[in-house]
Amino acid sequence: MAVxxxxxxxxxxxxxxxxxxxxxxxxxxxxxxxxxxxxxxxPNGSLRIRRADFENWLMECEDAS
Structure with missing residues (x-):
């Protein structure tokens, strides 16, 4: 069975x-x-954001205090 x-x-x-x-x-x-x-x-001009990219971006936004 193929995955x-x-x-x-x-x-x-x-x-x-x-x-x-x-x-x-x-x-x-x-x-x-x-x-x-x-x-x-x-191609139609709309944007999509990968969930993984979004989660990584949120982690980068965390305050390091």
Whole structure:
């Protein structure tokens, strides 16, 4: 029996904004300033964020105090 790899979960901008409780404009501001999570741009122009990239970005945002 062949093992089928499950593709990594991809989040929409709306899903990320809902999880962080921030406005879409805030997400795009972070993105423009290079401070947001890594994104994948699809051929139709929409963005997706890998769950793993999002989680790594959140860990990098943690205050080291």
């Amino acid at each position: 089928v790899a499950r593709p990594a979960q991809k989040l929409t901008v709306d899903e990320v904004c809902a999880e962080l409780q921030v406005a879409r404009s805030t997400f795009y501001d972070w993105r423009q300033k290079g401070r947001g999570p890594r994104c994948i741009r699809l």
